[in-house]
Amino acid sequence: MACYAEGDGRAFPLLFGRYKDRLYRYFRRMCNDEEVAAELCQDVWERVIRHRGRYDPSRRFSTYIFAIAHHRLVDHYRAQRGKALEGIDESTEIGGQACVERHAFSREQVARFKEVLDGLPAAQREVFLLHEETRMSLREMAEVIGVKPETAKSRLRFALRNLRKGMEGYL
Amino acid sequence: MTEKDDQILKDYEEGRLPFSDLYQRATEEERCPDELALKILARGMEGEGAGTRPGRMARLGTWLRRRMDLWLPVLLAVMLLSAFLLYRGLEHGSPPPPARECGTAGPGGG
Numbered sequence: 001m002a003c004y005a006e007g008d009g010r011a012f013p014l015l016f017g018r019y020k021d022r023l024y025r026y027f028r029r030m031c032n033d034e035e036v037a038a039e040l041c042q043d044v045w046e047r048v049i050r051h052r053g054r055y056d057p058s059r060r061f062s063t064y065i066f067a068i069a070h071h072r073l074v075d076h077y078r079a080q081r082g083k084a085l086e087g088i089d090e091s092t093e094i095g096g097q098a099c100v101e102r103h104a105f106s107r108e109q110v111a112r113f114k115e116v117l118d119g120l121p122a123a124q125r126e127v128f129l130l131h132e133e134t135r136m137s138l139r140e141m142a143e144v145i146g147v148k149p150e151t152a153k154s155r156l157r158f159a160l161r162n163l164r165k166g167m168e169g170y171l
Numbered sequence: 172m173t174e175k176d177d178q179i180l181k182d183y184e185e186g187r188l189p190f191s192d193l194y195q196r197a198t199e200e201e202r203c204p205d206e207l208a209l210k211i212l213a214r215g216m217e218g219e220g221a222g223t224r225p226g227r228m229a230r231l232g233t234w235l236r237r238r239m240d241l242w243l244p245v246l247l248a249v250m251l252l253s254a255f256l257l258y259r260g261l262e263h264g265s266p267p268p269p270a271r272e273c274g275t276a277g278p279g280g281g
Contacts, residue, residue, distance in 0.1 A: 012215035024203035038207050045211045113193040132194045157176040160183050163190055
């Protein structure tokens with residue numbers, strides 16, 4: 001990104017190649033809508049391109065781009081449903097659905113996982129996605145979503161707890 | 172938060188929970204659509220002067236901003252210290268001139 005910010009246009013395909021799918025999956029799982037995900041992706045990249053001169057090379061690019069993505073997502077949530085992403089109770093627990101056939105293997109497990117993940121409260125789902133897509137530290141995730149590191153940690157713990165609960169009988 | 176929650180986090184970070192594998196399996200076919208990717212790529216490479224160096228003023232601005240990030244705290248500290256010393260100086264007045272000792276050579280020789 002530092003090269004691109006300095007005006008080297010050849011750096012862009014490299015940068016884009018590394019992050020295009022991660023960003024798309026982040027929006028895809030946060031919005032549950034392919035078209036919206038594509039639109040939000042385009043907005044974020046547009047912003048990266050337009051404001052490339054303002055990039056601070058001391059920051060990691062993943063933190064930079066996902067911070068833009070987070071803000072765009074918050075705006076989208078507000079426009080769509082009038083609710084803030086942070087407003088969702090971070091300690092919400094979802095109910096487990098136990099006693100489902102164990103022998104229907106991998107495909108079932110994967111399908112169930114998707115279902116449980118999509119059912120997580122948005123704030124918990126977001127930290128899990130950020131961790132999976134970027135392997136960011138808790139401190140970096142906190143910076144991206146604008147909360148204290150303890151809050152990010154707490155959200156990730158609740159997400160994991162809910163995932164485990166939701167996958168009972170499948171693992 | 173309980174110790175049990177901490178353990179979940181530890182297990183996850185150390186790969187003892189299968190969620191990362193499941194996530195990869197669940198999303199392996201989710202890719203940024205080609206049409207969109209091409210559009211953004213073209214925009215990134217051609218749009219708004221990408222591929223050309225930013226102007227002299229823009230580069231000067233970036234240079235100054237980076238230097239300021241570094242030196243601003245130092246500058247602030249120096250200013251605070253100067254203000255403090257000035258305050259102390261005003262509060263106690265200027266120090267008296269050093270007393271001339273007897274027998275020392277004055278103007279015109281001794």
